[in-house]
Amino acid sequence: MRIILDGMGGDHAPAEMVKGAAIASKLIEHEICIVGDEGKIKRELAKNDHEPKNISILHASEVITNEDKPVKAIRAKKDSSLVKGLMLVKNGEGDMLLSAGNSGAIMTGGLLLLGRIAGIERPALGSAYPILNRGTVALLIDAGANSECKAVNLLHFAAMGSIYMEKVMGVRNPAVGLVNMGTEPGKGSNALKEAHGLLSEAKNAGINFVGNIEGRDVPLGAADVIVCDGMVGNVILKLTEGLGFSIMGMLTQMFTSSTGAKIGALFLLPKLKALKAAFDYTEYGGAPILGISHPVIKIHGASNANAVMNGILKSVPFVENGVIAQIEDAVRKMDVIRAGAERPEAEQDV
Amino acid sequence: MRIILDGMGGDHAPAEMVKGAAIASKLIEHEICIVGDEGKIKRELAKNDHEPKNISILHASEVITNEDKPVKAIRAKKDSSLVKGLMLVKNGEGDMLLSAGNSGAIMTGGLLLLGRIAGIERPALGSAYPILNRGTVALLIDAGANSECKAVNLLHFAAMGSIYMEKVMGVRNPAVGLVNMGTEPGKGSNALKEAHGLLSEAKNAGINFVGNIEGRDVPLGAADVIVCDGMVGNVILKLTEGLGFSIMGMLTQMFTSSTGAKIGALFLLPKLKALKAAFDYTEYGGAPILGISHPVIKIHGASNANAVMNGILKSVPFVENGVIAQIEDAVRKMDVIRAGAERPEAEQDV
Secondary structure, three states: OEEEEEOOOOOOOOHHHHHHHHHHHOOOOOEEEEEEOHHHHHHHHHHOOOOHHHEEEEEOOEOOOOOOOHHHHHHHOOOEHHHHHHHHHHOOOOOEEEEOOOHHHHHHHHHHHHOEOOOOOOOEEEEEEEEOOOOEEEEEEOOOOOOOOOHHHHHHHHHHHHHHHHHOOOOOOOEEEEEOOOOOOOOOOHHHHHHHHHHHHHHHHOOEEEEEEOHHHOOOOOOOEEEOOHHHHHHHHHHHHHHHHHHHHHHHHHHOOOHHHHHHHHHHHHHHHHHHHHOOHHHOOOEEEEOEOOOEEEOOOOOOHHHHHHHHHHHHHHHHOOHHHHHHHHHHHHHHHHHHHHOOHHHHHO | OEEEEEOOOOOOOOHHHHHHHHHHHOOOOOEEEEEEOHHHHHHHHHHOOOOHHHEEEEEOOEOOOOOOOHHHHHHHOOOEHHHHHHHHHHOOOOOEEEEOOOHHHHHHHHHHHHOEOOOOOOOEEEEEEEEOOOOEEEEEEOOOOOOOOOHHHHHHHHHHHHHHHHHOOOOOOOEEEEEOOOOOOOOOOHHHHHHHHHHHHHHHHOOEEEEEEOHHHOOOOOOOEEEOOHHHHHHHHHHHHHHHHHHHHHHHHHHOOOHHHHHHHHHHHHHHHHHHHHOOHHHOOOEEEEOEOOOEEEOOOOOOHHHHHHHHHHHHHHHHOOHHHHHHHHHHHHHHHHHHHHOOHHHHHO
16 A cells, blocks of 8 residues: 655654654555655655555645635645645545644545545544543544534544544444533533434444443543534643643652652653653544545644554555445445434334 | 521531531521421531521432432432422522532422423533643533523523622623534534524623634633533533543652652642642532522532532622623524524525
8 A cells, every 4th residue: 555644744744744744654664755856855765764655646736725715825835745645545545544734624635536435525634532541542532623413524524533543543343422411312512412313223233332421431431432513622631731731740840849759750750751641642543534535644733753544554454445335335234224313213113 | 598408418517517608607698498307407506607697508308319310219209308398489588509419400490390491401410620830710501400402492591600600709791602523614423513693793792702622722711601511511511620630649659669758748739729629629619500490509519618608708799790690691692693594694684
């Protein structure tokens, strides 16, 4: 397979992009095609130990920045690394795209150039969410692509997230939870109530729906697939980040506040580093954009080589285990469930 | 003034309710009227040192439990401690009500028996939110009463929250932030975009609006008044609780994982207790229900005497500093702002 890497997206591009690709080139036997400024990429590549037969470069003269307006940028910057990368995937010359660039542009580019999976109205951004007490990760979907969602969107997020967790992250029969303000089925907005009904039906189609989950259950690992609209998902992700930062700051302050505390800290430092690492996005291999007709992974904008490498490694099962085909199949199953849910009750009793 | 305390609401009623009232009776020169089972309350009172002239008891034979349906319970249980307490406030025989009971019943009882402040369509639950790095608290509003909100509801939450933070919590010119998925004014749902516009206008009416805030800014103290709909507010509160619990659990595990770590922990234990205390709701004096025509404070269901006492102490400025009258005044100012916002742009330019 051929993995397309946007060499110019992200805060530390192209250096960390190329370095990540170089490391990955020695770990997997697939072609990694880096798209971007050929001269710069070649210079970076020369600095890093890599497997030449697994790396290729495609020159692109333009870069889409974080300041660019997504729709305008995708239409105007035809020779950008992102647009050229997406076109390779569209034309069958690449199996998937990874980019640490402008999130809006990646989503828009995916929609405009690759298109949606038939039946999926709203593609979503899935993001790894750390479950501290288990040392595992869950998938939060949607992490911020759609501020408001209908019940059917949430149903699709659940199906797509389940497939990703099973096929890419290797979680068997992943538990799906719907974020709500209470565990009872009748809680929350009309969209959430309806989604609870659809997801309950979807158990018959293989979705392991465990019901509504509350905010307090999310970090404790109540679900492997955390389903919510993009507003709630964005708040969950960023609040977790802010609280982690805030608590780490307080701990550091504590540990340096007196000589006794400093001595205590010496013993605990390795353990604290483990806690900090649990909050480290670079370990998780990026965020899949699910619902697009081809595999696309958004890597964190601040990604270092480690994050890029992990994203590339996750690309392999994303493509090889047929995630897109499985989602296409799931959409058809979900359509049957929706049709059933729409029948009047009297008819269902017959 | 006369503070009405629901003696029978909460997981530890009446014992902790009465104990909290007993402690408070020695700290403030106001009457605390405990409503509930007279025999039980008298027995509990006898166990606790208190100032008799500051405590009275009103017998109520029924109790609304957490299992009761709010509307039905308020209508059917006329002799419950909650309904009798609310009726005292309605009839001018009490200045405010505190209860640790069924949240839905308190909100419903407030709406049905006391009524809304004119112009407020949706009363909201305000909850203290700990700002760890500063050792202060912010007010999160709405903490879960309204799952979906219109822009005008959010505007009212901002106005009511500002008044509460200033008059009860003593924060001068409190900073108001609107929780959104990005800081730019154009982010989020239509309701959030419209709310951003209204709140920007409301700066002229004395609301210190600092703009959109993201999830990561919330625990770092970007705003003293954190404005959001009840779904997002509920997720913020409960996720914070869950993460605090999860991180504390990991730290405890770390600190007992080896002899060295145990020695280290000895030095750090007092500091950790301080961090744990920051997550402790009992210090914050309960959650005001704002938008009801009389002061009502909901105390946490698991409240101990300390939480009850703090709730009673916060009642004094809530009543004495005229929070309700100030909200009535603010609603009129907000109406003017909304009328201005609805005028077409051309007219505004004249």
